[in-house]
Amino acid sequence: xxxxxxxxxxxxxxxxxxxxxxxxxxxxxxxxxxxxxxxxxxxxxxxxxxxxxxxxxxxxxxxxxxxxxxxxxxxxxxxxxxxxxxxxxxxxxxxxxxxxxxxxxxxxxxxxxxxxxxxxxxxxxxxxxxxxxxxxxxxxxxxxxxxxxxxxxxxxxxxxxxxxxxxxxxxxxxxxxxxxxxxxxxxxxxxxxxxxxxxxxxxxxxxxxxxxxxxxxxxxxxxxxxxxxxxxxxxxxxxxxxxxxxxxxxxxxxxxxxxxxxxxxxxxxxxxxxxxxxxxxxxxxxxxxxxxxxxxxxxxxxxxxxxxxxxxxxxxxxxxxxxxxxxxxxxxxxxxxxxxxxxxxxxxxxxxxxxxxxxxxxxxxxxxxxxxxxxxxxxxxxxxxxxxxxxxxxxxxxxxxxxxxxxxxxxxxxxxxxxxxxxxxxxxxxxxxxxxxxxxxxxxxxxxxxxxxxxxxxxxxxxxxxxxxxxxxxxxxxxxxxxxxxxxxxxxxxxxxxxxxxxxxxxxxxxxxxxxxxxxxxxxxxxxxxxxxxxxxxxxxxxxxxxxxxxxxxxxxxxxxxxxxxxxxxxxxxxxxxxxxxxxxxxxxxxxxxxxxxxxxxxxxxxxxxxxxxxxxxxxxxxxxxxxxxxxxxxxxxxxxxxxxxxxxxxxxxxxxxxxxxxxxxxxxxxxxxxxxxxxxxxxxxxxxxxxxxxxxxxxxxxxxxxxxxxxxxxxxxxxxxxxxxxxxxxxxxxxxxxxxxxxxxxxxxxxxxxxxxxxxxxxxxxxxxxxxxxxxxxxxxxxxxxxxxxxxxxxxxxxxxxx
Amino acid sequence: xxxxxxxxxxxxxxxxxxxxxxxxxxxxxxxxxxxxxxxxxxxxxxxxxxxxxxxxxxxxxxxxxxxxxxxxxxxxxxxxxxxxxxxxxxxxxxxxxxxxxxxxxxxxxxxxxxxxxxxxxxxxxxxxxx
Numbered sequence: 045x046x047x048x049x050x051x052x053x054x055x056x057x058x059x060x061x062x063x064x065x066x067x068x069x070x071x072x073x074x075x076x077x078x079x080x081x082x083x084x085x086x087x088x089x090x091x092x093x094x095x096x097x098x099x100x101x102x103x104x105x106x107x108x109x110x111x112x113x114x115x116x117x118x119x120x121x122x123x124x125x126x127x128x129x130x131x132x133x134x135x136x137x138x139x140x141x142x143x144x145x146x147x148x149x150x151x152x153x154x155x156x157x158x159x160x161x162x163x164x165x166x167x168x169x170x171x172x173x174x175x176x177x178x179x180x181x182x183x184x185x186x187x188x189x190x191x192x193x194x195x196x197x198x199x200x201x202x203x204x205x206x207x208x209x210x211x212x213x214x215x216x217x218x219x220x221x222x223x224x225x226x227x228x229x230x231x232x233x234x235x236x237x238x239x240x241x242x243x244x245x246x247x248x249x250x251x252x253x254x255x256x257x258x259x260x261x262x263x264x265x266x267x268x269x270x271x272x273x274x275x276x277x278x279x280x281x282x283x284x285x286x287x288x289x290x291x292x293x294x295x296x297x298x299x300x301x302x303x304x305x306x307x308x309x310x311x312x313x314x315x316x317x318x319x320x321x322x323x324x325x326x327x328x329x330x331x332x333x334x335x336x337x338x339x340x341x342x343x344x345x346x347x348x349x350x351x352x353x354x355x356x357x358x359x360x361x362x363x364x365x366x367x368x369x370x371x372x373x374x375x376x377x378x379x380x381x382x383x384x385x386x387x388x389x390x391x392x393x394x395x396x397x398x399x400x401x402x403x404x405x406x407x408x409x410x411x412x413x414x415x416x417x418x419x420x421x422x423x424x425x426x427x428x429x430x431x432x433x434x435x436x437x438x439x440x441x442x443x444x445x446x447x448x449x450x451x452x453x454x455x456x457x458x459x460x461x462x463x464x465x466x467x468x469x470x471x472x473x474x475x476x477x478x479x480x481x482x483x484x485x486x487x488x489x490x491x492x493x494x495x496x497x498x499x500x501x502x503x504x505x506x507x508x509x510x511x512x513x514x515x516x517x518x519x520x521x522x523x524x525x526x527x528x529x530x531x532x533x534x535x536x537x538x539x540x541x542x543x544x545x546x547x548x549x550x551x552x553x554x555x556x557x558x559x560x561x562x563x564x565x566x567x568x569x570x571x572x573x574x575x576x577x578x579x580x581x582x583x584x585x586x587x588x589x590x591x592x593x594x595x596x597x598x599x600x601x602x603x604x605x606x607x608x609x610x611x612x613x614x615x616x617x618x619x620x621x622x623x624x625x626x627x628x629x630x631x632x633x634x635x636x637x638x639x640x641x642x643x644x645x646x647x648x649x650x651x652x653x654x655x656x657x658x659x660x661x662x663x664x665x666x667x668x669x670x671x672x673x674x675x676x677x678x679x680x681x682x683x684x685x686x687x688x689x690x691x692x693x694x695x696x697x698x699x700x701x702x703x704x705x706x707x708x709x710x711x712x713x714x715x716x717x718x719x720x721x722x723x724x725x726x727x728x729x730x731x732x733x734x735x736x737x738x739x740x741x742x743x744x745x746x747x748x749x750x751x752x753x754x755x756x757x758x759x760x761x762x763x764x765x766x767x768x769x770x771x772x773x774x775x776x777x778x779x780x781x782x783x784x785x786x787x788x789x790x791x792x793x794x795x796x797x798x799x800x801x802x803x804x805x806x807x808x809x810x811x812x813x814x815x816x817x818x819x820x821x822x823x824x825x826x827x828x829x830x831x832x833x834x835x836x837x838x839x840x841x842x843x844x845x846x847x848x
Numbered sequence: 849x850x851x852x853x854x855x856x857x858x859x860x861x862x863x864x865x866x867x868x869x870x871x872x873x874x875x876x877x878x879x880x881x882x883x884x885x886x887x888x889x890x891x892x893x894x895x896x897x898x899x900x901x902x903x904x905x906x907x908x909x910x911x912x913x914x915x916x917x918x919x920x921x922x923x924x925x926x927x928x929x930x931x932x933x934x935x936x937x938x939x940x941x942x943x944x945x946x947x948x949x950x951x952x953x954x955x956x957x958x959x960x961x962x963x964x965x966x967x968x969x970x971x972x973x974x975x976x977x978x
Contacts, residue, residue: 448851452852457859460860467863467867468867472871475871481875483874485874494863603911681933696905697905706902706903
C-alpha cells in the first residue's frame with residue numbers, strides 16, 4: 045500500500061512541477077520555487093518507494109507478488125538487492141530512481157545558468173512523469189499483492205504446518221503434466237488466512253527465486269549501470285529542446301556536452317559489462333551475439349557517439365556571437381539519442397520480439413504497450429515538432445559549406461558512417477516486428493566495412509586541420525603514420541597468418557588509427573593533459589578492433605570427449621578430467637579438469653547443475669586467461685560410467701521405454717519388459733553373479749522374433765551380452781539398463797559389422813566439453829577500459845568548459 | 849553542391865543499398881507449416897514438436913544429432929544437427945530449429961527447446977479452472 049501511495053504522490057508532484065515550470069516559462073516569477081519543491085518532493089517519494097521495495101525484498105515479504113516471483117530467502121544480501129531489478133516492474137523502478145536522481149543534479153546544474161532551469165527541467169520532468177505512470181498502481185507497479193490476481197504457488201514454497209488447515213483443501217490443485225501440487229492464492233484464501241491470524245509472508249515460506257542466469261555477481265553491476273546511462277541520456281534531449289524553445293543555439297552545446305559524454309561513457313561501459321558477463325559466466329563463448337537486447341542498447345550509444353563528434357565541430361567553430369556549425373545535426377542527434385533509448389525499451393519490454401531473443405520477455409499487457417507507444421510518440425512529436433517549428437530559421441541561419449580537406453568534413457563523414465551503422469542495426473533488430481529476422485552475418489558483413497571506414501576516417505581527421513588543409517600539408521603529415529602503419533600491418537599479417545582480405549584491411553585500419561592517435565596523444569601529453577580524452581578513447585577503439593580481428597578470425601573451437609583419467613589433447617593443451625565435486629551444498633557440480641601445456645599445469649572447473657528454478661541444465665564455463673589467448677572450456681554433457689563402451693561408429697543409439705517401439709532398417713523393435721530372475725535381487729545384494737535381461741520383440745517382414753540381450757555381473761565385473769536377428773540383418777547391443785523402465789540400445793547392420801566387438805570394456809565416466817582458443821581476448825577488455833578512460837578525461841574537460 | 853551532403857549522401861546510399869541486398873540474403877523466415885519448408889531454399893526458423901515415437905539418434909563420433917519434428921498438421925521432417933543434443937531436449941514441449949532444408953533433411957544450425965515452465969503450467973491450470 046505504502047509503495048503505491050509514494051508512487052502516486054510522486055506522480056502528482058512531478059505533474060505539479062511540470063505545470064509550475066511551464067508557468068515560469070510563460071513569464072510568471074513566483075512559480076519557479078514551487079516547481080523546484082514539486083520536483084524535490086517527487087524525488088523524495090520515488091526514493092521512499094524504492095527503499096520500501098528494497099526493504100520488502102530484504103525482509104522477504106512474500107505478500108508482494110514481485111517479491112515472491114523474483115527473490116528467495118536463500119539469496120545473499122547482495123544478490124537479494126539485485127532482485128530489485130530482476131523483473132520488469134523493478135527495472136522500471138530502477139530507471140525511474142536513476143532518472144529522478146540525475147534530475148536532482150541537473151536541476152542544481154541548470155539553476156546556476158540563467159534561465160536554463162525551467163526550459164530544461166520542464167521536459168526532463170515530463171520524462172520522469174511518464175516513467176512514474178509506467179509503475180503506477182495497476183500498470184507495472186512492483187507493489188501488487190499476490191492475491192489480487194489468482195496465483196498458483198508450488199506447495200513446496202508454503203510453510204508446511206499451514207497445509208493442514210481445514211479450508212486448504214479447496215485451494216489445492218494438482219497439475220497432471222508436472223505432478224506438482226499447487227496452492228491457488230486468491231482473495232478468498234487471503235481473507236481466510238487473515239481471519240485465522242496468519243499473515244501471508246508467514247504462510248509463504250519461500251519465493252520462486254532468482255533466475256539462475258541472473259544469479260551471479262555481474263547482475264549487481266550491469267543493469268544499474270545500463271539504467272544510469274539511459275537516465276542520463278534524457279539530459280541531452282532536454283538541452284536540445286530548451287535551445288529550440290528559446291531559439292538560441294550557442295550555449296546549449298557547451299552545457300549539454302558533459303551530460304552527453306557522461307551518459308555515453310556509462311552506457312558504453314554498461315554494454316560491454318554485459319558482454320563480459322555473457323562471456324565469463326553465461327558461457328555464450330563470446331562477448332557479443334547481436335542479440336536484440338544488446339543491439340537495442342548499442343544503437344542509442346552509437347548515435348550519441350555520433351553526436352559527440354558533431355558537438356565538437358559546433359564548439360570549435362563558435363566565434364563571438366556565432367552559434368557555430370552543425371547546429372541542426374546536433375539538435376537532431378541529441379533528440380534521437382533519447383528517442384532510441386525509448387525505442388530500445390519498447391523493443392525489449394513490449395514483448396514484440398517474442399521468440400527472437402535468448403532473453404525472455406513476458407508480454408506486459410496492452411496497457412503498458414500503449415503507454416510505451418505514447419511515451420515514444422510524445423517525445424518524438426515534442427522533439428521533431430520543435431525542430432520543424434524552427435526549421436525555417438535554422439535553415440536560413442545555419443547553412444554553410446565545408447572545405448573538402450577539413451577536419452569538419454572528416455568528423456561529419458564519420459558521424460554519418462556511425463548513423464549508417466545505427467540504422468543497419470535497428471533495421472535488423474526491428475525485423476521480427478514484421479515477422480521476419482536476419483542472420484548474424486547481416487550485422488557482421490555490414491559492420492565490417494563501416495568499421496574499416498571509421499578507422500581510416502578517424503586517423504585522417506586527426507591529420508587534417510580545422511577549416512582547410514592544403515594538400516601538401518596533408519601529404520606531409522600523413523606520410524610517416526602511413527608508412528609505420530603499413531609496416532606494422534604487414535608484420536601483424538605475417539605473424540598472425542591473416543589471409544582474409546577484409547581482415548587485412550580491418551587490421552590496417554585499426555593500426556592506422558592506433559598509430560595516429562598514439563602519436564597525437566604523446567605530443568599532447570607534454571602539454572594540456574585534459575585534451576587527451578579523444579585520443580585515449582580512440583586508442584581504445586583501435587585496440588578493441590585488433591581484438592576483434594584476433595577473436596573473430598582466429599578463434600578455434602572443438603567439441604571433445606574427456607574420459608575420466610585419460611588425457612586428451614586439444615589445440616596443444618592436454619586435458620584430463622579427474623572427477624567432479626559437489627559445491628554449494630551439493631546443488632551444483634564442479635567438473636575438475638587438469639590442463640597441461642608446456643610443462644605448466646592448471647586446474648579448471650566448469651560447473652553444471654540442474655536449476656530448481658526452471659528445471660533446466662545450467663552450464664558455467666571456466667577460462668584460463670593469458671595475455672596472448674584465452675583457453676575457454678564450456679561443459680556440454682556428462683555421462684556416468686558403467687555402461688558398455690560403444691564401439692561401433694555406424695550404429696544408431698536409441699533409448700526405448702517399456703512398451704514402446706523403435707524402427708531400424710525396416711525392423712520394428714519393441715521392448716516388452718525386463719527379465720528379472722527371482723533370485724537376482726538377492727544375488728545383487730550379496731554380491732553373487734546374476735543377470736538382468738531385456739525382452740525384445742522384433743518384427744521384420746511380417747515375422748516376429750524374440751531376443752534377450754542381457755546385463756551380466758560375474759564376480760563383480762559387469763558386462764553386456766548383445767543379440768542378433770540374422771533374418772533382419774540386425775545387430776543389437778545393449779548399452780545400459782535403466783530401472784525406471786528404459787533400455788539403451790545400439791543398433792547396427794550385421795554385414796557392416798566386419799569386426800565384431802569382442803573387447804568387453806567397462807565404460808568410463810565421460811565429460812563432453814566445448815574447448816576453444818580465443819587469441820588476444822584481452823584486447824577487447826583493455827580496449828573497452830581505455831575507451832572509458834578517454835570518455836572520463838573528455839567529460840572532465842567539458843565539465844570545466846561548461847563552468848566558464 | 850555542399851561537400852558534406854555529397855559525402856554523407858554517398859555513405860548512406862551505399863550502405864543502405866548493401867543493407868537492402870544483405871537483408872534479402874540473410875533473411876530468416878519464421879515458419880510453422882512444414883509443407884512450405886520442404887519447398888523453400890532460404891534460412892528458416894521452424895517451430896514444431898519432437899516426434900517422440902520416432903526417437904532420436906546420436907552419432908557421437910561424427911557429433912551428429914538426428915530427430916524428427918512435426919508441425920501442427922502432423923507433417924514430419926527429419927532434422928539433422930551437427931552438435932550435441934540439447935540437455936533439456938526430452939522434456940521440451942516445442943522445438944525451434946534454425947537452418948535450411950536440403951535433400952529431404954532439415955540441416956539445423958541452432959536448436960532452441962522450450963520447456964514447460966512453471967509459468968505456463970499455471971496458465972494452463974487457470975484456463976481449465978475458470
